[in-house]
Amino acid sequence: MTEIDCEQVLEQVWSYLDGELGENAYIEIQAHLAECAGCGPKYEFQRKLFTLVEQKCKEGPIPVELKQRLFRLLEG
C-alpha cells in the first residue's frame, strides 16, 4: 500500500483531475486510487461528472454568417 491515506487522496481528487498536482503527488494518488475500493468509485464518479458537465455545456460552432460578419469588420 502507499503511504497516503484516503482522506488525503479524496481532498486532492479535484486537483488530481485538473492535472494541477506535482508528479510525486500524482503518482501516489494514482496508485492509491487503483488499489482502494473506497476511493476508486468516488474518483470515477467525479471523473464522469466532469466529462458530463463539459459535454452538456458545450455549444456548437460559431454560425458561418456571424464569422463572416466579424471578419468584414476588419475591412472597415
Added chain:
Amino acid sequence: MGATLLAQQRETTAEERERFSALVGEHLDGLFGASLRLTRNRTKAEDLLQETFLRAWRSFHTFRPGTNVRAWLYRILMNAYIDGYRKSEREPEVVDHEDVDEFYLYSKVHESEDFRRAGNPEEVLLANLMDADVKGALQGLPEAFRNVVILADIEGFSYKEIAEILGIPIGTVMSRLHRGRRQLQVKLWEYARRAHYVGAERPSGGTGGGP
C-alpha cells in the same frame, strides 16, 4: 502624407489583418460558446463576441507572438463581459454550502433509497441528467463562481491561466472553483430529485402529494 506612405500603410494593415484572422479564427468557436454561456442569450452573445473581436483587433499590436493567444482572447472576453454585459443581470444570492464536500452528489445518490433500488445509482443519475439540467445548474451559480467553473471545466484552462485571465490570485481561483463545483452538485441534486429519475411510479409514502 505622400501616396507611397499611404500605400505602405495599407499594405501593413492588410498584412496585420491576415495575421490577426489566422490567429483568432481558430478560437472563434470557443469564444462564441463562452459568450453564450456567459450572457445566456443569443443576441447578447453575438454582441459580446463582436465587442471582444474588435477589442482584440484594436489591441493586437500589444500581443506578443508566441505567448498564449487563447488566454489573451479570453481575458479580453471576460473584461468586455464584466464591463458591459453583466450590469443588467440580476445576481443570484450567494449561498455558500460550507457543509457540502466534494462528494456531495455521490453521497446523495448512495443515500437515496430510490437510486439504490435502481441498481447502479451513479450511472442512473449521470445517464438521466439532461443538457438543460446541467446548463440550468451552471447558470444558477453566483457569477464569480460561475465564471471560474466555465473557464476551468468547460474551456479547460489551468488554474494559472484563469488567474491571468481574471486578474486574481491562484488561491482565489481554487477557492471559487471549489465552491462553485460544490454548489453545482447541490443544484444538480435538486434537479435529479425533482425529475424523479427513479421510483416515479411508486407511491413515495410519507411526503405524498405526487402527480
